[in-house]
Amino acid sequence: MKSETPYSAAVAIDCPRASNARPTLKRLSRIVCGLLLLSGLGVAGVSPVAAEDVAEERASAFRAATGAEKEDVPGGALMAGAYGIILVLFVGYAWHLGRGQRRLASELDHIQKALEHGPARSDA
Amino acid sequence: MTAISTSSLATPTGPTSNSAKSGGFIALWSALTGALLVTALVLIYRAPVELQMGISQKIFYFHVPSAYAMYIGFFTAAIGSAIYLIKGSDRAESVAIAGAEVGVLFCIVVLTSGPLWARKAWGVWWTWDPRLTTTLLAGMVFLAYLMLRGFAGPNAGATERKFAAGLAIFGILDLPIIHYSVQRWRGQHPTVITNKGGGLDPGMYPALYVSFAAFTALVVLLLVLRSRQERLAFQVEGLRQTLSERGYDEV
Numbered sequence: 072m073k074s075e076t077p078y079s080a081a082v083a084i085d086c087p088r089a090s091n092a093r094p095t096l097k098r099l100s101r102i103v104c105g106l107l108l109l110s111g112l113g114v115a116g117v118s119p120v121a122a123e124d125v126a127e128e129r130a131s132a133f134r135a136a137t138g139a140e141k142e143d144v145p146g147g148a149l150m151a152g153a154y155g156i157i158l159v160l161f162v163g164y165a166w167h168l169g170r171g172q173r174r175l176a177s178e179l180d181h182i183q184k185a186l187e188h189g190p191a192r193s194d195a
Numbered sequence: 196m197t198a199i200s201t202s203s204l205a206t207p208t209g210p211t212s213n214s215a216k217s218g219g220f221i222a223l224w225s226a227l228t229g230a231l232l233v234t235a236l237v238l239i240y241r242a243p244v245e246l247q248m249g250i251s252q253k254i255f256y257f258h259v260p261s262a263y264a265m266y267i268g269f270f271t272a273a274i275g276s277a278i279y280l281i282k283g284s285d286r287a288e289s290v291a292i293a294g295a296e297v298g299v300l301f302c303i304v305v306l307t308s309g310p311l312w313a314r315k316a317w318g319v320w321w322t323w324d325p326r327l328t329t330t331l332l333a334g335m336v337f338l339a340y341l342m343l344r345g346f347a348g349p350n351a352g353a354t355e356r357k358f359a360a361g362l363a364i365f366g367i368l369d370l371p372i373i374h375y376s377v378q379r380w381r382g383q384h385p386t387v388i389t390n391k392g393g394g395l396d397p398g399m400y401p402a403l404y405v406s407f408a409a410f411t412a413l414v415v416l417l418l419v420l421r422s423r424q425e426r427l428a429f430q431v432e433g434l435r436q437t438l439s440e441r442g443y444d445e446v
Contacts, residue, residue, distance in 0.1 A: 130385045133252060135243035135396040144315045146251030153254045153311040157261075157304050164300055164417070171424050178431050182438065190442035 221419065228416050231409035238402035245396075251315040254308050255387075256402050260410035261304040262330070266370060267414050268298025269337055273367035276360035288356060289425035290418075291363055292344055295337045297417045302334035317383060325376035326384040329369055336366035350432050 235256070245252035275291030278284065309327065310320040321327065340362045347355040377384050387395060395403065 130383065131387060133248075133255070133385075133387055133395050133399060134246040135398060136246040136249070144251075144318075146249040146315050149251045149311045149315055150253050153258075153308040156307050156311075157257060160300065160304055160307075168417075168420055168424065171428075175424065175427050175431055178435070182431070182434060185438060185443045 217423075221416070224412065224416050224419075228409065228412040231405060231412050235402065235406040235409045238405050242402040243396055243398045245399075248312075248316050251312055254312040256406045257410070258305060258308040258312060259403070260406045261301045261308065263407065264410045264414040265298050265301035265305055265330075265333075266374075267411075268294045268296075268301055268418070269333060269367060269370060270294070271418060272298055272337060272340070272363045276363035280357060280360050280364075283353075285429045286426055288360070289429060290422045291360065292341070292425050293418050293421035295340050295344075295363060296421055297414060299334060299337050299341060300417070301414065302330065302337070305330060306334060316385075322383060324383050325380040326373060329373040329376050333366060333369040333373060336362065336369060340366065350436070 239253055239256045242253065242256070244250055271294030272291045273294075275287045275289075275294055278287035279291060313322070314320050340359055343355065343359045343362065344351065347359070351359075377386050
């Protein structure tokens with residue numbers, strides 16, 4: 072029984088169907104099949120694996136550079152920013168601790184003065 | 196009538212000799228912490244530049260020790276809260292509050308230094324990676340604990356204090372998830388110094404080790420200072436209430 076499938080669809084779906092076609096189209100179908108196969112490998116397999124390897128390597132080990140490196144994102148500014156933030160945070164926290172300590176010292180002074188004056192009520 | 200004096204409150208430790216001893220210890224510990232931090236900075240400066248991330252990788256030397264200090268703070272908060280729930284001691288609660296506060300401080304360091312590193316390494320400031328997300332969650336839980344205790348104040352009722360202690364214990368459940376999230380769900384977060392990691396360049400280890408030592412000393416110092424202050428606040432509040440009951444005005 073003769074297939075009702077158009078020739079172009081036969082190439083795209085199942086390459087062996089093209090074997091009954093004329094020699095020029097047969098060669099063309101082989102080239103298309105080969106290109107599809109190569110591009111399929113490139114898109115689905117080869118590139119992501121390489122990208123994953125780079126990401127995985129970067130995430131699992133730090134290696135020292137052996138020469139001048141060109142940077143696209145300003146790493147120095149990021150590092151300076153990070154060190155600046157940590158400095159501000161710790162200085163701020165030290166100030167917060169100092170303020171709490173001064174407040175407590177002031178409350179103790181207040182209590183000390185109240186003790187020196189004695190109780191206000193006669194029933195105390 | 197029992198004599199009341201504020202002299203015993205000069206420090207929470209009470210007697211002056213103990214106060215002098217603890218003051219000397221804190222001064223010594225502060226000097227040690229300062230020396231370690233300066234040494235760490237020198238070693239970080241001298242450490243080699245990383246091949247792929249360049250100089251921004253040097254954020255790692257205090258990002259990781261900060262995360263470790265955060266764990267210490269949060270564990271301290273949970274242990275203090277558990278002891279408070281068992282014994283009802285003010286001292287345990289003051290340690291818990293100090294732990295949560297210091298833990299949140301280091302959590303902020305982690306969550307601000309991390310994105311600065313990520314911008315260079317991943318090209319984005321933030322991603323919902325399992326470790327990042329669970330760290331943010333832990334920070335939010337302990338921040339909620341601090342807000343709850345802060346609103347209640349030093350003369351908080353037993354219910355608020357117990358509820359806050361329960362929250363701190365609940366928060367600690369997130370810490371193992373943070374730690375094992377990278378191994379279980381393998382996000383983008385680096386695993387350089389874990390068992391599965393490829394390790395560091397040998398020239399990077401001294402800076403990392405000294406940074407760990409410096410941050411350990413720093414977190415201990417902050418915990419001691421903050422818990423002493425909180426205990427003193429409890430004692431001042433107790434004294435104020437006693438004086439008020441005995442008829443002293445304006446206390």
